[in-house]
Amino acid sequence: MPWDGTQLRLADIDPQGNLVNATILAGNESEAVNSPVWSNSGKLYFVSDASGFWNVWESDTKGSKRQLVSESAEWAHPMWIVATHLLRILDSGELVGIHGNPAQEKIAVIDPNTGTWRDLECNLTNFAHLSVYQDRIFAIGGGPKVLSALVELTTTGTTDAEVIAQVAAPIDQEFLPVAQAISFPSQNGRTVHAFMSPATNPNYESTELPPVMITVHGGPTGNTSGVASIKRAFFTSRGFTVVDVDYGGSTGYGRAYRETLKGQWGVVDTEDILEVVAGLVANGLADPSRIVIRGGSAGGYAVLNGLVHSKVFAAGANYYGVAELIMLAEDTHDFESRYLDSLIGPYPEQKELYIERSPLTHADNLTSPLIIFQGSDDPIVPPSQSQAFRDACIKNGVKYKYFEFEGESHGFRKSQTITTCAIEELKFFGEVLGFVPAD
Known part of the structure; x- marks a missing residue:
């Protein structure tokens, strides 16, 4: 790449x-x-x-x-x-x-x-x-x-x-949280970086720890930042502290940090996300019973891995996340056609590793509620992948919701779709955590 x-x-x-x-x-x-x-x-x-x-x-x-x-x-x-x-x-x-x-x-x-x-x-x-x-x-x-x-x-x-x-914010400035750069020790002497945006609403004060929403960026060779975000403010203004994780492999921290994901996609990112959660809890910044996770694409892959390989999340929101890696390796667009060779290993030589790293392989471990958002025309993560996790929820008796949007691709574009997703995601987390979302 x-x-x-x-x-x-x-x-x-x-x-x-x-x-x-x-x-x-x-x-x-x-x-x-x-x-x-x-x-x-x-x-x-x-x-x-x-x-x-x-x-x-x-x-x-x-x-x-x-x-x-x-x-x-x-x-x-x-x-x-x-x-x-x-x-x-x-x-x-x-x-x-x-x-x-x-x-x-x-x-x-x-x-x-x-x-x-x-x-x-x-x-x-x-x-x-x-x-x-x-x-x-x-x-x-x-x-x-x-x-x-x-x-x-x-x-x-x-x-x-x-x-x-x-670009004018459609809300008052006082509703926009100011993100704080934080970091925690991770596996093998690594440090993992993140941004914490506190629950921010001038009309309310809380006497308890707010629920924490872990957000995972896509790419996976990407990053997040503290730049104002309406999507983030949608949740922080309704009582969530949002923590965006720049797991190992993220950009902006030098080549060595970026290369920690080489051959380790599905491992290092999952480890780092869990270490951020552990750090938040250990420092009194999160209630361990009220932590949810959300992400899209490669971030959705991390969401699914976090849910099938741990029990720390009360619920998850998966936006067109990769569930099965072999399909991605065999049929993707030109730019990323050999991307997985460096992230996991050469295919088909490492086929067994692709199977092991696929969240769908471990779907029987899923016990946390999951809401899934998928585009019907997604060429990178086809609906069949999200539908397979929907079926796993049914099989495991896990609370779930599944939304498939006609005409949407990999990354939603229609304003109505984006609005529906935000409202339904908040409602779902409210049902799981036991609160009625504000309008």
Whole structure:
């Protein structure tokens, strides 16, 4: 995958438009390179994780290169889409990049001669896009109280960013929780990261520990952050503390953290989620009898694994989660066609491991209530996988609800579907935990 190993190549173009004299400037099977950008002087700048973190490098056309920026922080995001480009160059020759981790990212201006940088003032904490025009800097990002905004920054960094456009929250700001970055020790000396968003409603005060909702991101090579989320606020405003887990394999914490999931999908992510739960309980942040788990796609896979391999969750919500891995390995889209080779092992050579890691193999262990949401046209996780877990609930005598939405695919798009899911999920958890959800 692009975050595992990529090459940066330089070639000439002959009169017929063919690429000739190609040379490799950087990258290999264990080095991921992205965001190349040319300077007016003919230098090529790019981001590489050769040091263990995605840092900024410089190369000439002969392949002589040096690490320009050295920091134990990321200057890039995983290339799930080609347009993920977070390194730019100004007319002045200075570079602009984004660096940090999921808890806090900064926009910085880099001196290409010294490799030193200065952070620019901005009230946003995480960024998705970066662009420049002459010596003007533009970025799209979010923050604890900002869903998404387009901002312009000055290169001096002496004034705060100017907001050009902003997505307005459909609720009052005081209902938006401020997420706190937390971490706990995990298996084999690892540390697992997470974000805890407390139950937040200015109209109510609680005298008891609120129920905790563990949320698992998809990918699995993805991450979460503390950026304001209406989906998160829907639950925190109704009394849940929401904890988003960046299990081992998540991006934003360096290559070593990302690679803990290599060959261990279904193991490390499950272990880390359970360690976060244990840490919350041990620190008096969660009532062990009122913890639920939710997630979609790879996050849904983690939900199912958490339910069949432990008894710590009062209930779960599975959104089009992977239940059976062989089907995913044999029939998926081009981009992820060999993704599982690194996450689990080569298929079909490791077929038995695929069977063992499939939640459906262990469905007889399911005892916790489960609500399932599925799209009828999902090409990645077909309805048959979710239906199999629905049938397992029936067989085991487990409380369940199953929703299949006509015309929806892998990731719901229709507003009515999304609204229905949120309402039904809250209602289901209320039935399990013994409360009547507020409107």
